Amino acid sequence: MELIRIADVQKTYKNGVVALYDFNLSIKKGEFVFVIGASGSGKSTLIKMLYREEKPDKGEIIIGGINVAKLKNRKVYILRRKIGVVFQDFKLLPKLTVYENVAFAMEVFSIDKKQIHKRVLEVLELVGLKHKARQYPNQLSGGEQQRVVIARAIVNKPKLLICDEPTGNLDPDTSMEIMKVLEEINEMGTTIIMATHDREIVNKLRKRVIMLEEGRLVKDYEKGQYNDERN
Amino acid sequence: MKGIRALGRYFRDASKSVVRNFSLSLASISCITITLIVVSISIVISLNVENFAESIRKDVTVVVFLDNDTTKEEIKQIEEDLKKIENIDKMEFKTKQEAADEAKEDNEIFETVVDGWTEDTNPLLDSFMLKVKNVEIIKDTVKEIKKLPKINTVNYGEDIVDQLVTVFKVIEKVCIIAVISLIVVTAFLIANTIKLAIFSRKTEIEIMRLVGASNISIKVPFIIEGLFLGIIGSVIPIIITIYGYITIYNYFGGKILSSSLAKLIEPYPFVYLASLLLLGIGMLVGMFGSWRAVRKYLKI
Numbered sequence: 001m002e003l004i005r006i007a008d009v010q011k012t013y014k015n016g017v018v019a020l021y022d023f024n025l026s027i028k029k030g031e032f033v034f035v036i037g038a039s040g041s042g043k044s045t046l047i048k049m050l051y052r053e054e055k056p057d058k059g060e061i062i063i064g065g066i067n068v069a070k071l072k073n074r075k076v077y078i079l080r081r082k083i084g085v086v087f088q089d090f091k092l093l094p095k096l097t098v099y100e101n102v103a104f105a106m107e108v109f110s111i112d113k114k115q116i117h118k119r120v121l122e123v124l125e126l127v128g129l130k131h132k133a134r135q136y137p138n139q140l141s142g143g144e145q146q147r148v149v150i151a152r153a154i155v156n157k158p159k160l161l162i163c164d165e166p167t168g169n170l171d172p173d174t175s176m177e178i179m180k181v182l183e184e185i186n187e188m189g190t191t192i193i194m195a196t197h198d199r200e201i202v203n204k205l206r207k208r209v210i211m212l213e214e215g216r217l218v219k220d221y222e223k224g225q226y227n228d229e230r231n
Numbered sequence: 232m233k234g235i236r237a238l239g240r241y242f243r244d245a246s247k248s249v250v251r252n253f254s255l256s257l258a259s260i261s262c263i264t265i266t267l268i269v270v271s272i273s274i275v276i277s278l279n280v281e282n283f284a285e286s287i288r289k290d291v292t293v294v295v296f297l298d299n300d301t302t303k304e305e306i307k308q309i310e311e312d313l314k315k316i317e318n319i320d321k322m323e324f325k326t327k328q329e330a331a332d333e334a335k336e337d338n339e340i341f342e343t344v345v346d347g348w349t350e351d352t353n354p355l356l357d358s359f360m361l362k363v364k365n366v367e368i369i370k371d372t373v374k375e376i377k378k379l380p381k382i383n384t385v386n387y388g389e390d391i392v393d394q395l396v397t398v399f400k401v402i403e404k405v406c407i408i409a410v411i412s413l414i415v416v417t418a419f420l421i422a423n424t425i426k427l428a429i430f431s432r433k434t435e436i437e438i439m440r441l442v443g444a445s446n447i448s449i450k451v452p453f454i455i456e457g458l459f460l461g462i463i464g465s466v467i468p469i470i471i472t473i474y475g476y477i478t479i480y481n482y483f484g485g486k487i488l489s490s491s492l493a494k495l496i497e498p499y500p501f502v503y504l505a506s507l508l509l510l511g512i513g514m515l516v517g518m519f520g521s522w523r524a525v526r527k528y529l530k531i
Contacts, residue, residue: 051441073530074446081443091438095251105442110237152442 003029003160003191004050009059009069011045011215019045021215023059027193029159032186034202035195036226037212046212047164047195051085052076064159081109083160084153084190088168090145092137092152098124099133102152109156123151127181143174147181154185161185163194167201175201199226237448245455248432249463255431256460259424263464263517266417267509270410271472274505277406282496284399288366291392295376296356296383305381306357312379313359318372320362327355356383367396414512421520425457429524436528446529453525454518461517462510469506476502 004027011020020042027033037043048054049061052068061068066079092101099120106116124130127147137145146166153161163182167175179201186192196202202209202225209224210217249256295313297306306324313319331353335345348354361376363369369392373385429436439449477498 076440077443077445080441085441091434091441093435093438104438107240108439108442108444108448110240156443 001029003027003031003064004193005060005062007060009049009056009061011042011049011054011056018215020049020056023215023217025210025217025220027191029191030186030189032183032192032205032207033194034205034207034209034224035193035212036197036202036209040214041212042215043195043212044164045215047162047193050160050162050193051083052079077108081156082158083162084150084156084158086146086149086153086161086163086166088165090137090149092145092148094137097134097136098129098140098148101137101148102155105152105155119155120151123155126154126184127151141174142170143177146170146174146178150178150181150185154190159191161190161192163192163196165195165197167196167198172200176204179205202226241448241452241455244452245459248452248456249459252431255427258427259421259460259517259520260464262421262424263417263461263513264467266413266420267465267468267513268471270413270417270512271468271505271509273406273409273413274508275472275476277403277410278501278505279496280399280402280406282494284395284403286494287395287399289362291363291366291369291387293361293363293369293373293376293385293387295359295361295385297358298381298383299356301357301381309379309381310359313361313376316372316375318363318365318368320364322362323360325358325360327353327357330355330358366392414516417512418516418519419523421457421460421516422523423520425460425517425520426524426527429453429521429528433528436525440529449529450522450525453521457517457519457521458514459517460521461513461515464517465510465513468509468513472505472509473502476505 004025006023006025009020009023010018012018023042023046035043035046045054049056049068050063052071056069059069063079064082066082068079071079093104096104102120102123103116106119121130121133124133127150129144129147129151132140132144137148140148146169150161150166161182166182167178170178175198182192182194183205206223206225209219209221209226211219297309301309310322310324313322328350331345331348334341334355363372369387373387376382376385436449440446480495480498483495
């Protein structure tokens with residue numbers, strides 16, 4: 001079943017830079033997709049459009065039945081509730097504990113406190129941070145912080161998890177740990193799209209790889225690799 | 232139930248963030264406080280001026296002197312005609328004998344002179360003392376009175392009344408403009424202060440949006456926070472208004488320039504009404520400021 005369909009998308013920034021050109025892509029439910037490409041290839045723009053931080057000038061982006069390209073500002077939350085987003089720079093609230101940061105994503109739904117408690121501990125266990133629930137983000141290592149972000153992203157059981165270079169700030173070992181968590185989440189049925197520069201991870205995991213170059217999709221491999229021919 | 236729980240959380244979050252972001256809250260609060268003090272002063276001045284104006288307007292008397300040869304029947308007729316003029320509120324007839332008696336009481340010097348007058352030699356004239364409803368159209372009223380027969384002269388202290396009317400009109404307008412522009416300026420000033428406060432919480436708003444908070448549920452806590460800031464900011468101005476006004480009122484004994492006309496407004500319930508007004512302005516301005524400030528971060 002198709003979860004994401006991107007058709008004829010074009011995006012030009014105000015300064016005239018064409019970020020995406022004639023872009024078409026289809027992603028099925030349960031897939032794990034790497035998006036690779038050099039800086040300026042349009043990779044970030046693509047990811048940002050998926051969670052509606054950017055709007056395309058032309059074309060259609062349909063995620064789980066929602067036409068993201070036409071979504072109004074005040075309705076963005078409808079999309080955001082169906083997806084989880086993981087960033088390179090974490091975006092955790094420094095004044096809240098690990099537990100509160102994760103619970104924060106559930107509180108926006110006005111869910112019952114007991115239910116929140118149960119589910120937050122569940123996801124913290126999944127990412128292996130249950131014992132650090134009461135600590136603050138600045139007391140954690142980078143890898144641990146990223147795991148909190150992942151916990152927050154999946155706490156509402158989204159169908160789609162969007163990761164924008166989640167391992168960009170982490171060392172190789174920690175990166176592999178994060179990837180293990182992501183694979184586990186993927187196995188439970190969540191579709192994952194991950195933008196990355198990390199050659200090692202892409203080659204090791206052997207998932208679908210989409211390569212962007214100057215705003216166009218140039219390669220789309222099942223079980224692909226990060227080839228050396230260009231990078 | 233869901234809505235009530237959400238609202239409870241909004242209030243809790245709002246009060247928490249007033250405390251958590253204390254230094255920035257303090258900036259917004261003092262901004263509100265200072266401007267509300269100025270607003271309070273202009274309100275007190277303008278309402279008192281309005282009050283003086285009103286009492287002076289009520290005091291203006293038009294004196295209509297009748298010709299010396301007016302008969303009693305004619306006086307009756309004039310009274311009827313005067314009653315037909317719309318702007319005339321109250322009237323009182325004074326015979327020339329009564330006028331002479333009054334003059335005698337006023338000053339001893341007149342006493343011997345007045346005593347020498349008889350009914351025929353009394354040089355004073357019979358008169359009507361009139362009060363008008365609207366002092367601003369007094370000129371037209373006087374014109375109408377002058378059209379009646381047997382009217383000798385009509386006197387209402389023309390120059391002074393005209394001047395007062397103009398002066399009060401000007402003061403009133405200035406005060407209204409001052410109060411309104413102060414409120415508008417405050418609203419934007421506070422919007423900017425709160426914008427600074429909110430800028431430091433840009434990430435928080437960004438994250439709230441990312442995890443799927445609707446725009447309204449992001450705005451509401453900030454607006455409630457603005458409401459709190461407005462309430463806290465109006466405390467000192469209210470205290471100053473209440474105690475300050477009562478002190479001034481007592482110091483002057485309720486009037487200014489020892490004139491019985493220029494009375495100050497009675498402190499009760501005036502100070503309470505003024506306080507309510509200040510509280511209302513503070514709340515509105517705080518909410519408006521927050522709303523404007525947070526709006527910026529909810530685009531895209």
